[in-house]
Amino acid sequence: MKVSVIIPVYNRAELIAQAVESVLRQSFSDFELLVVDDGSSDGTWEALQRCGPRIRALRQEHRGASAARNLGIQTAAGEYLAFLDSDDLWQPQKLARQVQYLDQHPEVALVHCDGWVIKGQEVPADLASRATFYATRLPPHGPEAPARLMSTPIITSHLMVRSEAVKRAGGFAEDLWLHEDADLILRLLEAGQAIAYLPEPLVVKRDLPDGLAQHQLAYILESIKVQKRSFRRSTVLHPILVPTLVRSHRLAAWALYQNSDRRGFLCHCLAAWRLRPRSLRLPLALLALLLPHPRGLVFLIRLWKMGNASPGKLS
Structure with missing residues (x-):
């Protein structure tokens, strides 16, 4: 198995099918899709049962996104890991482009990409003409990665990382409810791992009013x-x-x-x-x-x- 895609989900019954569908529409086919329900109470688990046989649905008590991702990591069989938040979407070529990059650059542990951040649930029809996330920011990569990471985040849905690198780093810190992705990336950088950037918009991130980053x-x-x-x-x-x-x-x-x-x-x-x-x-x-x-x-x-x-x- 080349890639394990991991989606942690909590109370996203109305959106999870869209996230799953964006993975199933990938042009790259050598992947498994693990969706970890973090103790949802709104019908998310039932919605997952309707998503078809291509997904493997896991369930745990409500312990947070980091614990859900870690359960996915423990279960994953892929050489590479890709994470998608349950309210985000991927472009069809996302996996293919990042797999190609990591295959061609064995010295790189993690590659991330550009994308769009939208307000609300509806994806605008003119998305392709809109400014991307990194249009006005410096993306973390190469020797400048540590400095840039401190001012510009790497969004979890944008990255693909080698499974062994994540496991050596210890996975996601389960006591953090924000910035757990930055914490993991800092541990990779502390270990001397290289981070690269693919300047292509391959992700749509929804900025929803109930998001944690609103506080x-x-x-x-x-x-x-x-x-x-x-x-x-x-x-x-x-x-x-x-x-x-x-x-x-x-x-x-x-x-x-x-x-x-x-x-x-x-x-x-x-x-x-x-x-x-x-x-x-x-x-x-x-x-x-x-x-x-x-x-x-x-x-x-x-x-x-x-x-x-x-x-x-x-x-």
Whole structure:
């Protein structure tokens, strides 16, 4: 078996058939399709039974997308793994193009591609003429992958990865509910694995109102957790992680300030200062904390626009 396609699904009865169909319409045929129902309660399991004999449906108690993907990884027989979120869609040539790339580049562990991000469920008729995800972003790949990954994510539905590389890295972290894909990719990079980019739009990602990434502060805080883990595991990515962590702590502090959480604001300012102890940002931030609105906000805006970080301690 060349490729194992893994779809984790939770309460997506109205969309899962479309995701499955986009896999079954692939021009590449040497694949198995594993769909892991993460304890759905809306009829998703019944919808899977109607998807035909080409899929292998697995079921588990509700433990999250990472646990569902890991069950798929444990069951998979493919040389390569490809993951599709249950509300996303693939273009028919997606598997073929990425298999071809990995076959031709044995030194690469993971290849990802471009795609479109759309609002809502309906795929627009003019999709092909719309700007793609990486049209205005720098895709992570090659020697620049670690730095770019910190500012531009690799979307899980966009990637294909060697099965052995994922298993050696330990699969997906099941205690993370956001950024579990970035956590896995960081572990691959820490191990010296190469990441490549295929500049072709092969995926349609739906940006739905109930998506986890809609929760901005939680999104930032989970990002900090993932970055800290990498920082503590290995020194390999420290030159990239230190300035990224400083920026993430600033973003968290800013969000908490806007929420009138002064204590949280101060904690993240201190965390950023420990990473860059010579920075003047902490005393300026403290001054901003004492000033009446909106003058304090003006100080913070200026604070957030200043310079880059240099190495220090991790809080």
